[in-house]
Amino acid sequence: MTASPFPTARLTGLVIAFWLATATATSVREVSLDEMLARAELVFEGEVTHLEVKETPHHHRPFTQITFRVLDVIKGREELSTVTLDFLGGQIGDKRLQVSDMDYPELGEHGIYFVESLQRRQVHPLYGWSQGRFLTTVDEAGQLHIRTADGDPVVRLEFDSASEPTGLSRGIAKGVFTRGDALSKEAISLDDFKRRLRQQLDIIR
16 A cells, blocks of 8 residues: 555654744655555635634644635535634744645635545644645636646646656645746646546546
8 A cells, every 4th residue: 555645754853842933844755646546535615714723732733724605515525515624833822833845825816726534643644744725717708727736737637557756746736737928828627637637536436
């Protein structure tokens, strides 16, 4: 069985008990679009409606809790109307824990999210960190299109489960192709993106 991308996101810095101005270094392996789709427990279209930082009762470390309104379930529990995901780090008063390379979803953002597990608390709940987060952008005609978490328009998808990634992530899953100079309307539409994911799910199930 292939290991999860999260245990390989090794925290090489020391998380101090009081977590005052503490930072941790991370490394995340590259994952494929096929892997994310096959192994994520939940894949959904959603919108961020609430953010709150809470301290864990036993380890006294902060997690940023982010609540999403679920608009469409592509894989997973179709009855979900909201989902709250915990991301390690955040600030409470003058105490702050910062995780390097952690990019938190923002209030009001809308996108497609691949969640590895709804039961286990992890450093980052999305599969492959930013690889499992796709945001929408609107063209001049009001149509929604897909971009990466870094904002690059997604212009092509390739599903190839026979070819496993071997290196570290650059923030984009294998099989996701972007073009930095593309206009938003040239990117894959939200509806087409979801259709392609559902078609591939029918193949790999």
